[in-house]
Amino acid sequence: MPLAPLNEAIAEHVRDGDTVALEGFTHLIPHAAAHDLIRQGRTDLTLVRMTPDVAYDQLIGMGCARKLVFSWGGNPGVGSLHRLRDAVEHGWPRPLALEEHSHAGMAAAYAAGAAALPFGVLRGYRGGDLPPRTRVATVVCPFTGEELAAVRAHRPDVGIVHAQRADRRGNVQLWGILGVQKETVLASRRAIATVEEVVDALDPVPGAVVLPSWVLSAVCVVPGGAHPSYAHGYYERDNAFYRAWDEVSRDRDTFRAWMQRHVLDTEDVAGYRASLREEVAA
Amino acid sequence: MPATADELMAVEAARRLDDGSVCFVGIGLPSLAANLARRTHAPGCVLVYESGTIGAKPEELPLSIGDGELAETADSVVPVPEMFAYWLQGGRIDVGFLGAAQIDRHGNLNSTVIGDYDRPAVRLPGGGGAPEIALGARDVFVMLRQSPRTFVEKLDFETSSGDNVRVVVTDLGVLEPRDGELTLTQVHPGVDPAQAVEATGWELRVADDVHETAAPTDDELQTLRGLRTKGGR
Numbered sequence: 001m002p003l004a005p006l007n008e009a010i011a012e013h014v015r016d017g018d019t020v021a022l023e024g025f026t027h028l029i030p031h032a033a034a035h036d037l038i039r040q041g042r043t044d045l046t047l048v049r050m051t052p053d054v055a056y057d058q059l060i061g062m063g064c065a066r067k068l069v070f071s072w073g074g075n076p077g078v079g080s081l082h083r084l085r086d087a088v089e090h091g092w093p094r095p096l097a098l099e100e101h102s103h104a105g106m107a108a109a110y111a112a113g114a115a116a117l118p119f120g121v122l123r124g125y126r127g128g129d130l131p132p133r134t135r136v137a138t139v140v141c142p143f144t145g146e147e148l149a150a151v152r153a154h155r156p157d158v159g160i161v162h163a164q165r166a167d168r169r170g171n172v173q174l175w176g177i178l179g180v181q182k183e184t185v186l187a188s189r190r191a192i193a194t195v196e197e198v199v200d201a202l203d204p205v206p207g208a209v210v211l212p213s214w215v216l217s218a219v220c221v222v223p224g225g226a227h228p229s230y231a232h233g234y235y236e237r238d239n240a241f242y243r244a245w246d247e248v249s250r251d252r253d254t255f256r257a258w259m260q261r262h263v264l265d266t267e268d269v270a271g272y273r274a275s276l277r278e279e280v281a282a
Numbered sequence: 283m284p285a286t287a288d289e290l291m292a293v294e295a296a297r298r299l300d301d302g303s304v305c306f307v308g309i310g311l312p313s314l315a316a317n318l319a320r321r322t323h324a325p326g327c328v329l330v331y332e333s334g335t336i337g338a339k340p341e342e343l344p345l346s347i348g349d350g351e352l353a354e355t356a357d358s359v360v361p362v363p364e365m366f367a368y369w370l371q372g373g374r375i376d377v378g379f380l381g382a383a384q385i386d387r388h389g390n391l392n393s394t395v396i397g398d399y400d401r402p403a404v405r406l407p408g409g410g411g412a413p414e415i416a417l418g419a420r421d422v423f424v425m426l427r428q429s430p431r432t433f434v435e436k437l438d439f440e441t442s443s444g445d446n447v448r449v450v451v452t453d454l455g456v457l458e459p460r461d462g463e464l465t466l467t468q469v470h471p472g473v474d475p476a477q478a479v480e481a482t483g484w485e486l487r488v489a490d491d492v493h494e495t496a497a498p499t500d501d502e503l504q505t506l507r508g509l510r511t512k513g514g515r
Contacts, residue, residue, distance in 0.1 A: 025333050025334070025348050025362055026333055026346045026347060026348020026349070027333070027348050027350070027353075050362070051410070070408065071408060071409065071410055071411075072407050072408050072409070072410030072411075073405075073407050073408055074406075074407030074408075076309065076345070076346035076347065076348070077309050077310070077344075077345035077346045078345075080405075080406075080407070081407075084405070085404075085405045088402065088405040089402055089403070089404070089405055100394075100408055100409075102409050102410070102411065102412070102413040102414055103332065103362070103366060103409075103410050103411040103414070104366035104367075104370070104371065104411070104413070104414040107362050107363035107365075107366050107367070108363065108366075108367070110363065111363045111367075122366075122367070122371065122414070123371055123414075123417065123418070124371075124413060124414045124417065125413065126417060126443065127440070127443050128390075128413060128440040128441060128442060128443060129394070129399070129439045129440045129441070130394070130409065130413065130441065133399055176350060176353045176359065177333045177334055177335065177348050177350075177352070177353050177359060178334060178359065178360075178361045178362070179333070179334070179348075179361065179362050180361065180362050180363060182361065183361070183363060207359050230350055232350050232353060236350060237345070237346065237348075237349060237350065239345045239346075242345070242346075
């Protein structure tokens with residue numbers, strides 16, 4: 001499994017209409033990969049993620065998605081995702097279908113997908129108004145008779161994650177807050193990992209996960225590829241960016257102009273980061 | 283400087299956390315309250331954030347539940363499926379904090395939509411961890427500013443169940459379930475029970491023994507004000 005440029009990996013492995021999960025629980029969010037999906041004009045995607053944040057706000061606002069499968073869609077610590085809200089409340093730029101779950105349900109669905117089981121099981125989805133509006137069923141425990149919730153396994157066409165580093169053979173190592181990235185990679189038919197750097201050897205790190213190269217379709221070296229999210233041990237979360245996004249994303253024209261300047265008019269993550277620095281300097 | 287409403291809420295919630303209790307904490311007021319408790323009467327309070335950090339001891343308050351500070355100071359960092367399956371569903375959480383956009387008299391919460399689900403006036407972020415926190419934590423603490431728009435007769439959407447809600451700390455006082463209905467049991471200094479009744483969209487019951495919250499101590503306020511958010515303004 002060779003190291004590949006990100007734009008080539010996206011072009012080869014992600015098709016219009018695919019179900020795509022770009023995961024990351026606040027940490028290690030594959031923002032650069034989301035930007036390449038936007039630059040390449042991918043459309044009709046079903047986007048899956050526990051915590052859609054700014055990256056998904058951008059994909060949705062640019063019209064790349066027809067459906068969102070999720071459990072919490074907000075700007076953490078800041079407030080709403082305005083592009084997500086605009087799509088749900090007003091159908092702009094296009095209507096967005098929702099399949100909504102709880103975190104526990106999403107996590108169980110990914111774990112089931114990774115294990116090649118048809119469904120995940122949990123004690124959840126009891127009462128309330130969500131169960132009739134989402135894809136959940138009840139199963140009875142064959143041993144105790146307890147009624148439990150069953151969620152259909154997630155089997156995305158493509159799973160995309162960001163990690164700290166890879167070795168030259170394409171084995172990928174990540175640590176810090178791990179989210180559901182391992183489950184996402186193992187549940188997906190094809191998987192892409194972007195990494196901060198390539199090293200000769202993956203020295204052990206406490207709590208680290210290693211994804212062997214043979215479970216990945218492509219590994220791409222993208223330093224800074226999580227920004228404005230962070231890569232533990234490399235750079236911190238850009239909290240100021242998340243706060244500023246609230247204002248940028250509130251207005252359709254401001255959002256479009258921002259995406260034009262910083263994503264569509266740039267070629268890659270280096271160009272994106274440079275355009276942000278120019279804006280700050282101006 | 284006298285305590286603000288947010289400070290009163292944080293202090294009151296913090297006082298209700300026992301030393302050694304395991305708390306599932308969200309961002310904002312719950313994180314403030316739990317960190318205050320840990321720095322005052324409950325140094326053994328275990329802070330669990332749903333990002334998978336168990337026993338986090340942040341120096342500065344995180345902006346998001348996944349800030350690096352939490353992982354660096356945690357006793358253990360576990361993947362998210364494990365967090366919900368082994369730790370929450372496994373019955374290892376004593377107190378789960380929740381907020382919401384709406385609450386009803388039974389402590390049921392809405393954090394999903396205002397208006398109709400299919401054509402919402404306001405699409406809110408959604409339940410996230412709340413539905414299973416509400417079921418899986420032994421005690422649920424709710425922190426919510428009180429107004430007729432928030433404390434409603436009927437929820438627009440029921441995101442999580444009120445069955446395990448033990449206390450609702452508001453900017454005006456404290457509500458606790460009595461005979462299956464949230465009842466005003468405490469008012470903050472200077473607040474008249476009538477104000478709390480007026481700020482509630484249902485006919486709020488007032489306990490016969492309603493009493494006043496003890497004013498925050500200097501130590502509580504100083505500690506609280508010493509906590510700042512990472513990258514904060």
